[in-house]
Amino acid sequence: MPITVTNLTCVYGAGTPFETTALRDVSVTVENGSFVGILGRTGCGKSTLIQIMAGLLTPTAGTVMLDGQDIHARRYDRSILRRKVGIV
Numbered sequence: 001m002p003i004t005v006t007n008l009t010c011v012y013g014a015g016t017p018f019e020t021t022a023l024r025d026v027s028v029t030v031e032n033g034s035f036v037g038i039l040g041r042t043g044c045g046k047s048t049l050i051q052i053m054a055g056l057l058t059p060t061a062g063t064v065m066l067d068g069q070d071i072h073a074r075r076y077d078r079s080i081l082r083r084k085v086g087i088v
Helices: 046-053 078-084
Strands: 003-012 020-030 061-066
Touching: 003 046, 020 046, 061 078
Parallel strands: none
Antiparallel strands: 003 020, 003 061
């Protein structure tokens, strides 16, 4: 059950004077059984990335795949995600 993030972009307030790009073209794969730490300065997008990977936020562009399925697709069963992914 690797989680694969491909070309992920997240823009808050798109089309407004307050538009802010939190993530730009991020790609990463987290393999089965691995533990990952995400480090960076305040405001660099760490929490945004984690929330998108957990299905709590929707990206502006890009995909998050779990078991070969896009977790942000309309027909994706989120209960599957809740059983397999958690945030501490």
